[in-house]
Amino acid sequence: MRDIKIIGVASGWGAQDQGCAKGPEVLREHGLQAQLLADGISVAWDETLFPVPEKNKIHLISSLCERLAGKVSGMIVNGSLPVILGGDHSCAIGTWSGVVLATRNSGPLGLIWIDAHMDSHTPETSPSGALHGMPLACLLGYGITSLVELGGFYPKLLPQHVCLVGVRSFEAGESELLKKLGVRIFFMDEVRRRGVGVVMQDALNIAQQGTAGFGVSIDLDALDPFEDPGVGSPSPDGIMGVELLDALKQIKECVNLLGIEVVEYNPDRDQNTVTANRAIQLLAAMLPRNNL
Numbered sequence: 001m002r003d004i005k006i007i008g009v010a011s012g013w014g015a016q017d018q019g020c021a022k023g024p025e026v027l028r029e030h031g032l033q034a035q036l037l038a039d040g041i042s043v044a045w046d047e048t049l050f051p052v053p054e055k056n057k058i059h060l061i062s063s064l065c066e067r068l069a070g071k072v073s074g075m076i077v078n079g080s081l082p083v084i085l086g087g088d089h090s091c092a093i094g095t096w097s098g099v100v101l102a103t104r105n106s107g108p109l110g111l112i113w114i115d116a117h118m119d120s121h122t123p124e125t126s127p128s129g130a131l132h133g134m135p136l137a138c139l140l141g142y143g144i145t146s147l148v149e150l151g152g153f154y155p156k157l158l159p160q161h162v163c164l165v166g167v168r169s170f171e172a173g174e175s176e177l178l179k180k181l182g183v184r185i186f187f188m189d190e191v192r193r194r195g196v197g198v199v200m201q202d203a204l205n206i207a208q209q210g211t212a213g214f215g216v217s218i219d220l221d222a223l224d225p226f227e228d229p230g231v232g233s234p235s236p237d238g239i240m241g242v243e244l245l246d247a248l249k250q251i252k253e254c255v256n257l258l259g260i261e262v263v264e265y266n267p268d269r270d271q272n273t274v275t276a277n278r279a280i281q282l283l284a285a286m287l288p289r290n291n292l
């Protein structure tokens with residue numbers, strides 16, 4: 001049985017609304033470990049990383065992501081399953097760089113990116129300039145050099161092993177990049193038409209075929225904000241919580257699961273801790289039972 005280890009990333013520097021910096025510690029105080037244990041899942045809280053203050057936002061995020069990548073790759077080398085809790089989605093650059101650092105000799109990484117947004121801008125195409133709108137482009141080899149080349153190599157991901165699920169809010173530049181690269185996007189209308197469970201099976205095929213293993217990155221704004229308001233960039237008409245939970249259950253059977261990331265929990269916008277509870281339930285759906 002693999003140890004499951006949590007790393008919190010208490011940074012909102014990649015977002016315009018920085019409330020999600022408080023996300024990991026609020027989830028911890030909310031009893032995340034006890035709630036998972038009640039489901040038969042024992043998780044150790046390894047550490048919450050706090051950013052080191054820096055005038056330059058890009059330096060701040062790249063050094064935070066470097067620390068994160070180092071921790072994540074160390075955990076995988078030691079046989080643990082890393083679970084990363086954001087913070088804003090720019091931490092994905094660190095998470096998945098770390099996974100790839102540890103596994104690239106065995107093959108490419110597959111990644112399922114569940115999100116309302118594409119997060120695939122470069123500074124040239126981004127209307128907001130916010131770094132949490134850029135992590136997927138960085139991982140695919142496009143954008144700010146220090147982030148793209150984090151860990152000393154790039155790209156971290158190949159387009160044929162990546163897919164997005166739940167997208168409904170995006171701008172032209174990022175959509176053109178993903179189209180050019182041929183990344184499969186399960187837009188919200190397809191998710192609604194075919195059901196999240198069926199789409200997730202396709203997503204798992206994309207992420208598992210020809211890869212050393214795969215990861216899942218969940219931006220909580222993929223969920224419908226009417227049900228789950230506790231996110232940084234709410235976007236209407238998203239995935240229903242129970243449906244996503246059900247679809248994610250197939251993941252815990254996958255022995256080639258290399259890492260999980262849940263980001264953008266914003267306690268300032270949450271109501272009656274509904275989204276905190278949802279984040280914990282999503283983890284419980286995906287994590288292998290190790291306490292039986």
Ligand SMILES: NC(=[NH2+])NCCC[C@H](N)C(=O)O
Binds near residue numbers: 089128130169233264
């Ligand atoms: N991780 C996120 N919540 N990303 C939202 C990005 C929103 C918008 N596309 C931007 O680049 O500013």
